[in-house]
Every structure is written in C-alpha cells, then in structure tokens.
Amino acid sequence: MATLFHNGRFFQSGTKGEGHSFVDAMLVDESGKIADAGSINDESILAAEKTGVTKHDVNGRIVLPGFIDGHMHFLMLGQSLQKAGLEACKNLQDIRQTIKEFAATHPSVARILCKGWMHSMTNGEALASTIDDLDPRPMIFPVNSFNSFIDSKDLHSTWCNSAALKELGVQDMADPEGGKIHRDENGKASGLLSEAAAVTIVWPHIAKVAPMEEKLAALKGAVAAYNASGYTGLVDMAMDENAWEALQILRQRERLPVRIAVHWLITPQKTEAENLAQVDRAIELNRQFNMENSPDCRVVGIKVIGDGIIDGCTAGLSEPYTSNGISCDPIWSLAELGPVVKKADRAGLQCALHAIGDQTIKVAIDALEQNATPGRRHRIEHLELASPEDAKRLGKLGITASIQPVHADPAIVRAWPSLLGPTRCERAFAYKEFADGGAVLALGSDSPTAPHAPLRNAYTATTRRSAREPDSTERFNPQFALDLSATIAAGTEGSAYSCFADRFAGKLEAGRMADFVVVDMDWDANKLLEARILQTWFNGKKVFDKVWNIQ
C-alpha cells in the first residue's frame, strides 16, 4: 500500500535552490518511490487517498531530501569513530592527557589511533619524542603495543610516535612521490609524515592491519552514524582495494540503507604507464559497478590529489606563502595530470581533482579544459583559494564545485591571514562566486577530517560563522555566504548531480526514491545549530528515528 505523508513542510526548489517553497503532502508508492509531492487537496493525492493509503502525520515539521555527502571517506570515517578524539585539545599537554586516558581505558587495542589533531595545537611541531613516554604499561608486543597515529584535521599529514614509525618501516624509506617523511638533523624520521607519505604509507597500513570483521563493523558504524545525521547517500572520495573489499563483503551480507558512489584514488607514480594502470583498474571496476548494474554502489570515477593544505604550507600557490616565503608546487604538473584525465574521461569516468591552492586549482581546471569531454560532470574538490578568473571558469566548463564549508569554520583558519596575507585571504572559500559563475555546488563534509552533520556544515556555508565556537560572532569572508535554500540544495540535489544520482535521488519529486529527513528546525540560517534530525527515511522505509535512538 502507498503511504501518504501529510501535515509536513516538504522542501521544493530548483536545482540550485532557486524559487524554493514548501508543499504539505507527499505520496510514496509501494516500491519506495515518490509518486507525488504537492497539496493535500491535489486531485492526484485525493484520488490516491480514496484507493487506500497508510497515513503518516509529520506534525508540521520540515522535510528535506536525504542529504548526500558529496565528499567523504567511508571506511576511514568508520574507523575514526573508534579513535581517541583530540578535538577539544588546545595544546600538547591536553593531547598527552587525552592519549593517557584513552590508553588506560583501552588496554586491549593494538594501536592507539587518534583524530582531531591540528598543527596549531602543537605549535606546528609533530615530534615522536613528545609522546613516546606516554604508555606506562609493560609491552606485551614490543612493536605494536603502543603506536600512536595521529591524523591531522586535514588528513594530509600524520604524526606518529617512534613505535608507529618503526611499524611503518619509514626509517630507511625514501620519500614517496609528492610526500615527505620529516627527519631530524641525523636523518632519523622524527614523527611527521606529510601528504603522499600519509596517504600512501599510513592510511593503507592502518586500513590493512585492521582485521576484516573490525573493518565491517567500522563501515556499519559509519552507515548508522550517517543515517542518524540525515544522510541517505555518500560519495567516497579515495576508494582503494582494501576498503572496496570490505565494502563488497558487507554488501553481500546485508543491504545498506545508503546510496554509495566512489572515486578510485590514483596515486602519483614514477611513470605515466604506472599512473594509467591505476586508471585501468578504475575502468574495470566501473564496468562491473555502474548505474545500470549496481545503482546503489557504483565506481563513478577517479580521484587525484593535486596538492596539500594551506595550514601545512603544502597547498600549491602562485605566490609564496606570506609568513615564511615557502613556495609549493602542485603535486601533479599539467603534463602529468593530462593523460590521466584524458584516459578516465574517454572511458566515461568522472574525474575528481583535489585542488586547494590557487596554482593547483588553475592546473586542475586547465587539465579538464584541455582533456575532458563537456557534460561528464567532472569536479574539483575543496577549491579553497581560487582566483576570480578560475572561480568563473568552473561554471563555464561545467565543472562541479565540490565544497566543504566545515573547512571554512573561522575557528580553524586563524593562521590564514598571516600565511596568505590579508589580501589573498579575502579570496578564501569563494562559494558564492562559484555559484554565480554557474557552477553546480556539491556540499560535502570531508569526514572524518571534519564533523559530518549536514546542518552544521550548512551553518558555516550560510553564516560564515563557526559551528565549533557558536558564541563567536566572527565571520570569515561573509561576502561569499550562500543562502539557505542554495545550501540545502547543494547538500542534496547538488551532491546527487555530482555523481549522476539526480536520476533517482536528491529532490522530493515524483519519480525519485523516497529518501528524506524529517527535521526539527526553523527556516533560519542563524538557527541551524539548533536543528535536529528526527527521522531519516530511505527508499520509503524509516532507517533512523530520534525517539528510538538516543544519540
């Protein structure tokens, strides 16, 4: 029997949030598809009522399409939910205390994994020697009993203690392409692994050493956390063999209440042939997992990491960093990136290019302009410091602007004015310009590098204020603020568009799947931090209910 959801405020808008309105009823058919969204007095809804429907009163709440996280890291999110959180730490002393407590309450874990560290908490330092003494217990497994991998907020550098460095085997390893194993004056690895060194050495290692059942539990935990936060879809932005294997095992065991699109991570290698071989693997997987044969779990394209981050002075800028004169080039030159983009594009895959600094953004756009086919919905991730010209090129070239407003939280960019100088800093996170230039925006959280709650993300996008420090009235580049309906659309229809899921999700309209959230909120950007997800529905079935799930 069909279900009639009534007495609600069902969000309707154009693709980019334009002309938004609310209707009061939505009819969902037996298969879980939306049959109609409109007024309770519409003839079609009255007719359906006559033939018999199950009625569901939404109690006057706002109903939004299910959120789709446009950029996140699925297995890592699950694993991060099992880590010690350093988010509240202000300095090294706090960090040491948190690790000590975690170590004491987790006597059986083989490795101590932390999350939430930022360079600023430790004055830019990340030395093994400052945490090596922390575990007082006798070591049962001399190598593994106390390893501390501390992911930075951005996930592009990792701080390790000596036992972790040893387990990773980096002491005698050469720096990988695009990465650095930081060393002391004697050439000994000192604790920090940055960029490709974190991505290609630490991540796969952590992911691999975890037992399969632990990985499956991590993925399930991530799905539950996402449903509870109002998500019914996600785009994984750095899939590899390890996480893919776990995901497929889990999918064979059960149907997951979330729609998944993934971009296969391409890491920079020494030769073009090695780079292209990775694209071949993505193409092979796309042939097996695509819109036609696996719509709810698809390999849609590739992901290339073009640079690092502003705080680590590893984002590729056209002018040196203001505070220290450091110059940093993009990891991939245009000549290296071109063939990778071309091969993926010709095979019908989407390219997602991570580009944070203005120089890298230019290279990424150039690579797409010169090598890609219009209409393939290629995308650029992060876009943190785009020049005015490049901001305009996105829309012109049909490139999706994949943005993560959580990274623009004023509380975590306090070093930017000195790193970039005040004038350049005024260019940061120019979301409004991307939209005005005609680009589709896809909203993401980049979890677990940042908190994933979509309406908190929307708070920073719309107010440019801090969700981390809600009492602060500080606003970061408010000239680039988005309005509320544009932001909601970017986190639903925009993210759906970014992976072609707008064929079946992203909006509350007839023909799409009934993926939606019931929210306790005022339609007011300034009140988004008070908003609460009450229920999440997937395929017309309730998969999260606040009443029954104490969060």
Ligand SMILES: [Zn+2]
């Ligand atoms: Zn990411």
